[in-house]
Amino acid sequence: MLDSELLQVTGRGTNINFTIDDQRAFSDVLSGLETYLSKNRHLLSKGNVTVNVGQRILNKGQLTKIKHALESGSGLHVAQFWCSPDVLSTDDPNDGSVTVMDVKSIQNFSSEPISISTGPLDLKTSTIDHEISHDIENLLPSSTGDIELDEDTYSEGFSPEDPPIDTLSDTPNEIANANGPDTEAFLESGSTHLELSHAIISHTEPQSNLGDLYSEPISDPGPLELALINLEHSIQNGIIDDPDLHNGISNEESDSFNTYNVGFPSSGETEQEPLSLNRQNEALLIKTTCRSGEVVHYAGDVVVLADVNPGAQIIADGDIVVFGNLRGFAHAGAAGDLQATIIALDLDTSRVQIGPYVGISPKISGKRRSRRPEASIAYIRRQHIFVSPFKGRYAKYSGGTLYDG
Amino acid sequence: MMGKTIVVTSGKGGVGKTTATANIGTGLAMRGHNVVVIDSDIGLRNLDVVMGLENRIVYDLVDIIEGRCKLNQGMIRDKHKLDLYLIPAPQTRDKDCIDPEQLRELCQKLEEQFDYVIVDCPAGIEQGFKNAIAGAQEAIMVTTPEVSAIRDADRVIGLVEAAELHRPKLIINRVNSAMVKRGDMMDKDDIVELLAVDILGMVPVDDRLITATNQGIPVIHDPKALSGAAFSRIVARIDGEEVAIPDLEPRTGIMDKVKEIMGIKGGSYTHA
Numbered sequence: 035m036l037d038s039e040l041l042q043v044t045g046r047g048t049n050i051n052f053t054i055d056d057q058r059a060f061s062d063v064l065s066g067l068e069t070y071l072s073k074n075r076h077l078l079s080k081g082n083v084t085v086n087v088g089q090r091i092l093n094k095g096q097l098t099k100i101k102h103a104l105e106s107g108s109g110l111h112v113a114q115f116w117c118s119p120d121v122l123s124t125d126d127p128n129d130g131s132v133t134v135m136d137v138k139s140i141q142n143f144s145s146e147p148i149s150i151s152t153g154p155l156d157l158k159t160s161t162i163d164h165e166i167s168h169d170i171e172n173l174l175p176s177s178t179g180d181i182e183l184d185e186d187t188y189s190e191g192f193s194p195e196d197p198p199i200d201t202l203s204d205t206p207n208e209i210a211n212a213n214g215p216d217t218e219a220f221l222e223s224g225s226t227h228l229e230l231s232h233a234i235i236s237h238t239e240p241q242s243n244l245g246d247l248y249s250e251p252i253s254d255p256g257p258l259e260l261a262l263i264n265l266e267h268s269i270q271n272g273i274i275d276d277p278d279l280h281n282g283i284s285n286e287e288s289d290s291f292n293t294y295n296v297g298f299p300s301s302g303e304t305e306q307e308p309l310s311l312n313r314q315n316e317a318l319l320i321k322t323t324c325r326s327g328e329v330v331h332y333a334g335d336v337v338v339l340a341d342v343n344p345g346a347q348i349i350a351d352g353d354i355v356v357f358g359n360l361r362g363f364a365h366a367g368a369a370g371d372l373q374a375t376i377i378a379l380d381l382d383t384s385r386v387q388i389g390p391y392v393g394i395s396p397k398i399s400g401k402r403r404s405r406r407p408e409a410s411i412a413y414i415r416r417q418h419i420f421v422s423p424f425k426g427r428y429a430k431y432s433g434g435t436l437y438d439g
Numbered sequence: 440m441m442g443k444t445i446v447v448t449s450g451k452g453g454v455g456k457t458t459a460t461a462n463i464g465t466g467l468a469m470r471g472h473n474v475v476v477i478d479s480d481i482g483l484r485n486l487d488v489v490m491g492l493e494n495r496i497v498y499d500l501v502d503i504i505e506g507r508c509k510l511n512q513g514m515i516r517d518k519h520k521l522d523l524y525l526i527p528a529p530q531t532r533d534k535d536c537i538d539p540e541q542l543r544e545l546c547q548k549l550e551e552q553f554d555y556v557i558v559d560c561p562a563g564i565e566q567g568f569k570n571a572i573a574g575a576q577e578a579i580m581v582t583t584p585e586v587s588a589i590r591d592a593d594r595v596i597g598l599v600e601a602a603e604l605h606r607p608k609l610i611i612n613r614v615n616s617a618m619v620k621r622g623d624m625m626d627k628d629d630i631v632e633l634l635a636v637d638i639l640g641m642v643p644v645d646d647r648l649i650t651a652t653n654q655g656i657p658v659i660h661d662p663k664a665l666s667g668a669a670f671s672r673i674v675a676r677i678d679g680e681e682v683a684i685p686d687l688e689p690r691t692g693i694m695d696k697v698k699e700i701m702g703i704k705g706g707s708y709t710h711a
Binding site: 323325326327328340341343344345 | 590591593594596597598600633635
């Protein structure tokens with residue numbers, strides 16, 4: 035549905051990147067963009083968009099056409115264009131030299147110079163350079179108190195010390211003059227600058243009937259869908275109203291943890307290198323209690339034949355199995371394996387992590403002694419961490435929903 | 440025959456390490472052994488106060504290690520004329536002034552003369568702790584039945600085991616059996632389940648212990664104190680005897696209720 039050579043969409047954190055092919059004619063690009071947007075209009079509500087034009091030199095008219103195409107009717111808001119550093123030194127013979135324009139002015143269609151800030155040419159990455167983020171901070175007034183992003187919701191492009199890029203909108207007066215009927219609502223929202231409708235969580239092919247939004251989840255989400263799903267997860271706190279939760283899975287059977295996407299590598303108190311390179315084929319077998327303060331890193335599966343006390347950490351590339359009480363922190367799939375699981379005789383911990391997803395147990399307070407411990411397995415499903423009773427891997431039962439691989 | 444060095448540690452401060460050290464040292468001496476206790480809490484010394492010897496300090500641990508005095512000059516004999524000696528800590532230095540090697544050498548030298556060398560470890564897990572465990576062959580963990588103390592004890596047990604002091608034993612201090620019975624306090628099984636170490640003994644909470652400390656007499660000398668009796672049992676276990684751990688059950692007979700109503704204070708629990 036998307037000509038991926040023409041236009042690539044990547045995004046993580048608080049911005050989406052649309053990356054335009056270098057070589058195709060501009061009119062092709064524009065029409066491709068418009069086609070893509072018309073197909074996916076129902077997925078997009080509001081958002082800030084960064085356009086990466088690579089090696090191509092576009093003049094102001096072309097840039098504004100792209101911006102207009104993106105913004106008309108979809109509620110998106112183009113905040114920035116990225117291009118290769120080479121562009122600035124060469125001239126486009128058709129359009130004369132590139133003029134430098136203030137980013138703010140793009141919104142107002144004025145004729146002041148554009149500043150095209152340079153960004154990384156690697157089209158796949160979506161992490162925002164720290165330099166760029168400081169550029170944004172310089173250009174635009176920071177608004178305070180709009181978003182409370184705690185550390186868990188940062189993707190890897192941010193460090194917690196960076197001020198959150200909470201809004202890229204301009205001062206209220208100028209916004210009111212800018213195009214787009216959505217910008218007013220944009221300002222009022224205040225709490226997040228990116229509001230995605232719940233329909234994004236599960237949707238079907240764009241041409242289908244919009245009334246069927248709550249049907250099966252996407253089997254093969256494209257980059258935009260993944261990006262938008264990740265965006266919502268990393269911005270919104272709290273359990274997302276996953277409609278599948280109402281279809282046959284009762285909350286007592288499988289609890290879903292409050293899940294946050296923290297990106298890679300695993301964020302945490304310890305410093306480490308990524309584990310992915312030396313995946314071990316043998317599992318690590320630990321026969322003694324993991325005490326508070328002990329950290330186990332292993333590029334494979336880990337089996338603990340004793341307890342993991344609170345304050346201990348187990349970080350494994352593969353699965354983690356604890357034949358005892360898991361009260362510490364376990365991170366399975368540390369290199370990115372979303373199929374990894376955490377199994378324990380008593381999953382009594384307040385926090386687990388599988389891949390990039392951190393789950394926080396909903397039952398944090400209250401009398402936990404009354405809960406009868408049972409063997410549980412934690413796994414990822416639909417970007418959530420679910421915990422189910424565990425009676426054997428790949429077991430399929432007729433009633434209830436248990437982990438079935 | 441060479442003596443044994445035991446370190447009394449806990450991680451968390453204020454759980455009763457110094458009290459335990461004083462009482463265990465005194466108890467072992469009362470059973471006829473040669474004992475020296477070392478206060479390694481440099482800068483915050485208090486073992487001398489608990490034993491009532493603070494007015495007799497001339498030389499201290501760092502003086503001995505740095506060679507400014509002989510070993511015999513730095514040791515203070517116990518007030519009650521037992522075969523018990525104290526090496527106090529300096530109050531004007533801090534814990535970085537000695538390193539683990541030096542304390543280990545000192546402990547080895549002392550083992551030639553004494554049956555038991557008991558080291559009172561400072562709170563924390565930094566240099567003071569590392570110094571204290573350097574010379575030890577066995578470790579005694581002291582904890583109270585509170586979650587914060589248990590958490591710290593767990594961490595320290597991990598560190599102690601990593602330092603090759605295997606199978607530390609646990610003393611649970613300040614056990615309030617009435618609260619345990621009500622379910623407001625962790626009981627022995629909860630603690631053992633979490634910490635996974637053997638119990639050396641349980642010491643009940645006792646007002647007489649505080650009185651004794653203030654007078655500078657280890658409570659094991661007090662025949663009426665229940666905590667003193669508990670320490671006696673602990674000492675017997677250290678010495679190799681098999682002594683059962685009694686259930687510290689609160690008494691709830693009719694006489695007790697009468698006493699409560701009339702306001703007569705007394706031991707609120709009994710033990711076998």
